Amino acid sequence: MTRAEEQRDAGLLDAFAGHLALQRGLSEHTVRAYCGDVLTLLALLPHGPDGNAPADLGALTLATLRRWLAQESGRGLARATLARRVAAVRCFTAWAQRTGRIATDPGGRLLSPGPDATVPQVLTAEEAAAVMDTAREQAAAAGTPAARARATRDWAVLELLYATGVRVAELVGADVGDVNLAERLLRVLGKGDKERMVPFGRPASDAVEQWLAARHHLLPQQTSDPGALFLGARGGRLGARQVRDLVHRSTALAGVRDLAPHGLRHSVATHLLDGGSDLRSVQEVLGHASLSTTQRYTHVSTERLRSAFTQAHPRA
Structure with a gap:
């Protein structure tokens, strides 16, 4: 799709984006994703005789949606x-009907494919420990104060991701005041602006404490402190892309399987269930709106249990 084709529907998408952000309370990332999804649908609709007018929403039918x-x-x-x-298109067509842009909502009858039943790769507990230990060693071996601060920040990021299972957006959105080291709690703002408190253990607490002590080394002179828990380039808030790069780099350095940040989140869920946590507790920690989302991880633990039984039981 060309830039000109995107611009012809910009006004419509801006209005939809405002609805998602202000009325639905969706995150910036989700709003951007939903608008991108809807844009692929609008490309199929007629855009006036010269092709430059906004999309004709009157041409939205169930047949169009299925195509x-x-x-x-x-x-x-x-x-x-x-x-x-x-889900994005259904939200769009429902909004278009409520705002009088279309007479009926064809999206309500559009069937959605079920999600994949598989859970992405996870680290074993030993592999996760290797990643954390390697990051801690890198922080201890760093030379200059600034280099040590960056390495300590990376260590603290990894420890918190693995300790809490929070989403990357939740972690980079956290401020210094959201960490309670005395009670080892992290306050995060999740999907739908839902706030929750997530506990973490001593290793993460030690890493964060050391990072906060070195944090000022990443604040350039004459730069106001943004208050972000984790700082990135030029003293600004650490970005989600930097965290993704960090996780990929750290797994490679530790010699374990490559993993994205969300893979650490899956690892947390699996390890909690393996350790005996109940589904409701894991749901609260991860901030899942539905218990069915958390239940995706149960088959991983069941398979491990079956494997252990097969190897150990004399009548397996």
Whole structure:
């Protein structure tokens, strides 16, 4: 899709984005993703005789939506991605009807593909420990104060991600005042602006304490402190992309399987369940709106239990 084609529907998408952010309370990342999803649908609609007018929403029918979904499915997208795109389009058509842009809502009858049943790769407890230990050693071996501050920050980021299972957006959005080292609690703002307190252990507490002591080394002179828990380039708030790069780099350095930050989140859920935590507790820690989302991890633990039983039981 060309830039000109995007611009012709910019006004409509801006209005939809405002609804998502202000009335639905969705995060900036989700708003951007939903608008991108809807843009792929608008590309199928007529745009006036010269092709430069905004999309004709009157042409939105269930047949159009099914044709759009078939086109998206043909691109080889994961079922979870397709399910999100359907959710975005349903939200869009419902909003368009409520605001008088269309007479009926065809999205209400659009069936969504079920999400993938598989859970992404996770680290074993030993692999996770290797990542944390390597990061701690890197921090201890760093030379200059600034280099030591960066390495300590990276160590603290990894420890908190693994200790709490928070989303990357939740971690980078946290401020210094959101950490309670005395009670080892992290306050985060999750999806739908829902606030929750997440506990963490002593290793993460030690890493964060050392980072906070070195944090000022990443604040350039004459730069106001943004108050962010984790600082990035030029003393600003650490970005989500930097955290993703950090996790990939750290797993490689520790010699374990490559993993994205969300993989650490999956690892936390799996390790909690393996350790005996109940589903409700894991749901609270991860901030899942639905228990069914948390239940995706139970089969991983069940498979490990079955494997251990097969190896150990004399009548397996």
